[in-house]
Amino acid sequence: MWDSLWINARLATMVAGATPYGAIEDGALGIKDGVLVYCGAAADLPDRPGSLALGVHDAEGRWITPGLVDCHTHAVYGGDRAAEFEMRLEGATYEELLKAGGGILSTVRATREASLDTLVARALPRIDALIGEGVTTIEIKSGYGLDIAAETTMLRAARRIGELCPVNIATTFLGAHALPPEFEGRADAYIDLVCQEAMPAVAAEGLADAVDAFCEHIAFDTDQTERVFQKAQELGLPVKLHAEQLSDMGGAALAARYNALSCDHLEFLSEEGASAMAKAGSVAVMLPGAFYFLRDTNVPPIDLLRRAGVPMAVSTDCNPGSSPATSLLLMMNMAATLFRMTPEEALAGTTREAARALGMAHQRGTLEVGKAADLAVWNIERPAELSYRIGFNPLHCAVRDGDMTLR
Ligand code: DI6
Numbered sequence: 001m002w003d004s005l006w007i008n009a010r011l012a013t014m015v016a017g018a019t020p021y022g023a024i025e026d027g028a029l030g031i032k033d034g035v036l037v038y039c040g041a042a043a044d045l046p047d048r049p050g051s052l053a054l055g056v057h058d059a060e061g062r063w064i065t066p067g068l069v070d071c072h073t074h075a076v077y078g079g080d081r082a083a084e085f086e087m088r089l090e091g092a093t094y095e096e097l098l099k100a101g102g103g104i105l106s107t108v109r110a111t112r113e114a115s116l117d118t119l120v121a122r123a124l125p126r127i128d129a130l131i132g133e134g135v136t137t138i139e140i141k142s143g144y145g146l147d148i149a150a151e152t153t154m155l156r157a158a159r160r161i162g163e164l165c166p167v168n169i170a171t172t173f174l175g176a177h178a179l180p181p182e183f184e185g186r187a188d189a190y191i192d193l194v195c196q197e198a199m200p201a202v203a204a205e206g207l208a209d210a211v212d213a214f215c216e217h218i219a220f221d222t223d224q225t226e227r228v229f230q231k232a233q234e235l236g237l238p239v240k241l242h243a244e245q246l247s248d249m250g251g252a253a254l255a256a257r258y259n260a261l262s263c264d265h266l267e268f269l270s271e272e273g274a275s276a277m278a279k280a281g282s283v284a285v286m287l288p289g290a291f292y293f294l295r296d297t298n299v300p301p302i303d304l305l306r307r308a309g310v311p312m313a314v315s316t317d318c319n320p321g322s323s324p325a326t327s328l329l330l331m332m333n334m335a336a337t338l339f340r341m342t343p344e345e346a347l348a349g350t351t352r353e354a355a356r357a358l359g360m361a362h363q364r365g366t367l368e369v370g371k372a373a374d375l376a377v378w379n380i381e382r383p384a385e386l387s388y389r390i391g392f393n394p395l396h397c398a399v400r401d402g403d404m405t406l407r
């Protein structure tokens, strides 16, 4: 007997191939031990629903998609940056604020002051907002601690959230996010600390599933980024990169050489960068919330990525400075309106390709037999509605690893 069976469902399996959205119109999903054991036409079920599963759910014709995956967030942090937002509206730029000790560094101060419990408590409403939209997997980065104690506390807070909430958490060590004030003028010495002490400590405790860096003229250059990647490789941790957000540093091509899971932002990505990513199979993570909030004008080269065959994900970049966003559905709308991604690309970008960007493609991101039973059930008539609306949540209920989380 299966644990549960969904019938009367329209499935957007998001399996790439024959039909748009991998759609199965009169579909059924069977679940056992948190895993999909049936995914296909209801007509092909081997028996009557009642004799197949302990619990039978009637989706009443609703669409079911894979649970959404938010593959790039900085959802754990202390304080907020609303005052800085006001200053930007009075004329200051993002880069000026950072140089004046504000920006990321003001969040670093607030994060260092916060206890693990406070970090968790402050993050929970953001996590709940994401879960409320059918998100079943969230990546959370460190990067606002910038010393060993505060970075590990951030990562522990992220792991704790995974224990408290019905959501899968992937953690990423982002020690090379910004230069902490005590290392002013000594970026290489800080990278020494990241590589020789912080990363090994994080790896020894199993606190990070991947390693990220911010390669930018206001953060770290390609040599420093490469040192971080070398150490990550040595420790057996996959890498990803904040690349070409504000300028073309050649970060994407560098990351591709280290088989990066993803390169993220990419507003200034070059043709060489795109083809290197295609060869390495790195996912391009689009972050339209940051583009919008910083009033960026350089749209990431979507057509180039399409032509090169680079998979594209879409994420919130949930963070206090450049994207205080906790709606992945809104990001899908922005990916369509601002970046001209199609609604199908946007949904693939928050399911299949987002899972791939986390190295979880074998486990999550599509509705397929053998994958985790992570589902979002929607009150919509067609999948394009998920990208179409602005600030409307049509979620009916969600299932994570076979358990109903929200209804
Ligand atoms: N790029 C971003 O958009 C965030 N981090 C990064 O490297 C912004 C982080 C912040 O402003 O707090």
Ligand code: FE
Residues within 6 Å of the ligand: 072, 074, 242, 317, 319
């Ligand atoms: Fe980011």
